[in-house]
Amino acid sequence: MIQKIKALEPISRKLEPMGSQRSYWNAAVQDYADNFLDNFNQHTTYVVSETMGKEIYDFHFEENGKSIEEVLQCLKDNVDTPNLNPASGGHFGYIPGGGVYTTALGDYLAAVTNRYAGIFFACPGGVRMENMLLRWMCEMVGYPTTALGNLTSGGSIANLSAITTARDAKGIKAKDIERSVIYMTAQLHHCVQKSLRIAGMRECIIRYIPMDDHFKMKPKDLNQQIQKDIAQGLLPFMVFASAGTTDTGAIDPLEAIGIIAQDNDLWFHVDAAYGGFFMLSDTLKPAFKGVELSDSIAIDPHKGLFLSYGIGAILIKDTAALYETHRYTANYMQDAFTLDEDPSPADLSPELTKHFRGLRMWISLQLLGLAPFKAALDEKILLCHYFYKEVQKLGFEVGPEPDLSIAIFRYLPKNRNANAFNQEIVDRIMQDGRIFLSSTTLDGVYWIRFAVLSFRTHLEQVELALRLLKKLV
Numbered sequence: 001m002i003q004k005i006k007a008l009e010p011i012s013r014k015l016e017p018m019g020s021q022r023s024y025w026n027a028a029v030q031d032y033a034d035n036f037l038d039n040f041n042q043h044t045t046y047v048v049s050e051t052m053g054k055e056i057y058d059f060h061f062e063e064n065g066k067s068i069e070e071v072l073q074c075l076k077d078n079v080d081t082p083n084l085n086p087a088s089g090g091h092f093g094y095i096p097g098g099g100v101y102t103t104a105l106g107d108y109l110a111a112v113t114n115r116y117a118g119i120f121f122a123c124p125g126g127v128r129m130e131n132m133l134l135r136w137m138c139e140m141v142g143y144p145t146t147a148l149g150n151l152t153s154g155g156s157i158a159n160l161s162a163i164t165t166a167r168d169a170k171g172i173k174a175k176d177i178e179r180s181v182i183y184m185t186a187q188l189h190h191c192v193q194k195s196l197r198i199a200g201m202r203e204c205i206i207r208y209i210p211m212d213d214h215f216k217m218k219p220k221d222l223n224q225q226i227q228k229d230i231a232q233g234l235l236p237f238m239v240f241a242s243a244g245t246t247d248t249g250a251i252d253p254l255e256a257i258g259i260i261a262q263d264n265d266l267w268f269h270v271d272a273a274y275g276g277f278f279m280l281s282d283t284l285k286p287a288f289k290g291v292e293l294s295d296s297i298a299i300d301p302h303k304g305l306f307l308s309y310g311i312g313a314i315l316i317k318d319t320a321a322l323y324e325t326h327r328y329t330a331n332y333m334q335d336a337f338t339l340d341e342d343p344s345p346a347d348l349s350p351e352l353t354k355h356f357r358g359l360r361m362w363i364s365l366q367l368l369g370l371a372p373f374k375a376a377l378d379e380k381i382l383l384c385h386y387f388y389k390e391v392q393k394l395g396f397e398v399g400p401e402p403d404l405s406i407a408i409f410r411y412l413p414k415n416r417n418a419n420a421f422n423q424e425i426v427d428r429i430m431q432d433g434r435i436f437l438s439s440t441t442l443d444g445v446y447w448i449r450f451a452v453l454s455f456r457t458h459l460e461q462v463e464l465a466l467r468l469l470k471k472l473v
């Protein structure tokens with residue numbers, strides 16, 4: 001047996017590359033990253049490709065490793081070139097992506113050291129770091145110091161955690177689900193419906209509350225519907241509001257909804273996945289008045305804090321409720337649950353072993369400071385308003401004045417179907433590739449969306465978008 005072990009050792013030791021090998025790989029990867037970052041002007045935002053990355057399937061896993069040059073070339077050709085480049089400042093579609101460089105430094109260190117920040121006992125400093133980030137966000141939204149939450153992989157999982165927590169906190173059992181009522185508008189993000197199904201609440205009653213002409217919930221209608229449902233013996237238990245919808249960036253009247261929720265003992269959840277970090281801006285903070293009345297908030301640092309994909313957060317006012325739903329223990333964990341000075345993420349999340357995702361956010365805030373984030377957020381708002389004004393001068397019709405950094409617009413041609421014409425604008429923009437726009441349909445009407453949230457979007461990219469649109473119409 002010893003001989004067999006000894007024979008395996010030199011091969012298995014390849015998992016620990018030597019210093020010289022590491023340096024070589026690091027240099028090649030650094031070169032690739034620098035090339036990506038330094039040549040942004042030559043990048044297009046959308047690349048129409050023939051193969052669509054299909055050749056990745058021809059690049060098989062083999063017994064022996066390949067050279068870094070080969071591997072990076074495959075990555076470049078199949079992954080980092082075709083279709084959408086979410087890191088580009090010309091990305092105005094959906095909700096644009098981030099990718100602030102310091103995220104990569106945090107991830108690199110988290111991966112190399114592989115600290116386990118799920119349980120206080122294993123990495124008290126890492127757990128404190130994640131809790132410090134959560135408390136910082138709780139303070140931003142106006143929650144009390146006892147509030148906490150959890151760093152998630154994104155907004156969808158954050159919303160799911162809020163739903164399961166609300167369900168348990170309001171004592172909704174399986175037998176109650178068909179009588180339980182949830183309130184939202186049709187503009188709420190679709191991940192909530194997905195989460196309701198995952199949470200076993202498919203059969204609950206969903207009331208879509210009417211909206212005003214700015215696509216915001218009408219609180220009076222909400223209240224009337226709740227009273228009607230109570231009179232019918234149903235169980236109203238949760239209301240959702242958006243602080244920045246995906247379609248138009250609208251913020252629901254949070255204060256009015258919060259008061260109604262309190263009066264009727266409903267769990268009030270705010271989906272601020274896209275819009276939440278605009279609260280860092282002193283000028284925009286008032287638009288979120290009432291958000292502090294909520295019981296939970298979903299917010300995405302990989303959107304409004306411009307970090308790379310893979311970090312969201314659920315903030316919960318009553319930490320005990322989050323704990324109630326997520327804490328569980330097992331015999332093999334008996335050494336880990338000592339008296340914790342700070343709550344462990346594993347007790348507040350479905351995850352046990354997890355990515356130390358706090359480090360990427362912490363290192364970014366520490367290295368860059370808060371000022372550039374605040375300036376970038378204010379800049380995005382102004383860029384969107386500038387676009388909103390200028391696009392009208394080109395003859396486009398626009399939707400409501402933007403609350404945040406998303407505007408909708410469309411062209412009304414004289415002798416052609418408007419929906420088809422605007423669809424063609426989006427297609428032509430995609431073929432050009434320098435910028436990227438996406439669209440939506442509201443009440444049967446096709447609208448083009450202009451969403452500004454990339455930290456790389458500055459006046460230059462907005463002017464380019466306006467020039468392209470001018471040429472097309």
Ligand SMILES: *Cc1c(COP(=O)(O)O)cnc(C)c1O
Pocket residue numbers: 095153154155156157189191242244245246271272273274275300312
């Ligand atoms: C993006 C988004 C979500 C979903 O978040 P992910 O991070 O993509 O999972 C939920 N709500 C709103 C308003 C969003 O913009």
